[in-house]
Amino acid sequence: xxxxxxxxxxxxxxxxxxxxxLLPRSRDQAVxxxxxxxxxAFAIIGGVLILAGTMLVLVAGEALLVPLISDAxxxxxxxxxxxxxxxxxxxxxxxxxxAIHRLFHEVPFLWRLHKVHHSIEEMDWLAGxxxxxxxxILTRGLSLIVPFAVGFDVAALAAFSIVSAWHSHLKHSNVDxxxxxxxxxxxxxxxxxxxxxxxxxxxxRNYAGQFPxxxxxxxxxxxxxxxxxxxxxxxxPLPFGFVDKIVExxxxxxxxxxxxxx
Numbered sequence: 001x002x003x004x005x006x007x008x009x010x011x012x013x014x015x016x017x018x019x020x021x022l023l024p025r026s027r028d029q030a031v032x033x034x035x036x037x038x039x040x041a042f043a044i045i046g047g048v049l050i051l052a053g054t055m056l057v058l059v060a061g062e063a064l065l066v067p068l069i070s071d072a073x074x075x076x077x078x079x080x081x082x083x084x085x086x087x088x089x090x091x092x093x094x095x096x097x098x099a100i101h102r103l104f105h106e107v108p109f110l111w112r113l114h115k116v117h118h119s120i121e122e123m124d125w126l127a128g129x130x131x132x133x134x135x136x137i138l139t140r141g142l143s144l145i146v147p148f149a150v151g152f153d154v155a156a157l158a159a160f161s162i163v164s165a166w167h168s169h170l171k172h173s174n175v176d177x178x179x180x181x182x183x184x185x186x187x188x189x190x191x192x193x194x195x196x197x198x199x200x201x202x203x204x205r206n207y208a209g210q211f212p213x214x215x216x217x218x219x220x221x222x223x224x225x226x227x228x229x230x231x232x233x234x235x236x237p238l239p240f241g242f243v244d245k246i247v248e249x250x251x252x253x254x255x256x257x258x259x260x261x262x
Contacts, residue, residue: 005051016169019175025193029122035240046136061149073151082155091211095214100142110135115234115238170189171188178226183225184216190225197230
């Protein structure tokens with residue numbers, strides 16, 4: 001598990017660091033920006049916790065849901081081409097992701113977890129890993145419970161997981177890449193950057209992870225392209241370090257920011 005995580009991080013570094021240098025949205029942002037060590041800890045330590053926790057959620061969800069599923073469902077699903085199954089998994093997962101993501105913004109305690117992710121002030125591929133493990137375990141696990149339980153082919157689930165992971169790197173990255181007319185079909189970096197913007201017009205907007213049509217239908221889309229946000233993050237103070245950020249949501253009183261390395 002750890003080896004695979006480190007390998008994927010290395011591949012992402014090799015691809016996205018040069019890409020962010022060649023096509024930067026923010027030209028003043030350094031590769032070793034502020035808090036990169038904290039985000040590396042989230043990527044490695046948090047990544048292991050998230051993978052383990054997500055599998056526990058999926059196994060528990062499968063045990064609960066399988067008795068409720070028709071015996072004919074799995075053969076019907078498995079008879080479809082893998083590419084179609086992967087697309088269906090993406091649609092089902094993003095519908096649930098949208099709902100859960102919105103709850104993490106609107107329910108006070110869930111927001112205390114989710115604002116760790118929104119404390120990002122400089123967008124890049126590594127900063128996208130700054131997410132509270134409990135937040136990501138619930139979001140990822142619940143998004144995939146139904147596809148996992150009803151019997152989609154492992155190859156389709158794996159294809160979706162791989163594509164969505166790389167898409168997450170891309171949509172958080174500091175790149176000036178446009179999807180052109182496809183930007184309303186698939187979440188682009190700029191579309192997701194607006195979700196992280198510290199601007200009133202962008203608050204609680206652009207929840208979709210893959211398909212902007214969900215935001216458009218639910219009237220939560222922030223359609224400001226080709227303009228880019230002027231600032232990112234939140235006004236609420238958070239501690240700087242990895243451990244402090246993990247513990248912070250469970251504290252009764254917020255701590256003032258303090259210096260920390262990781």
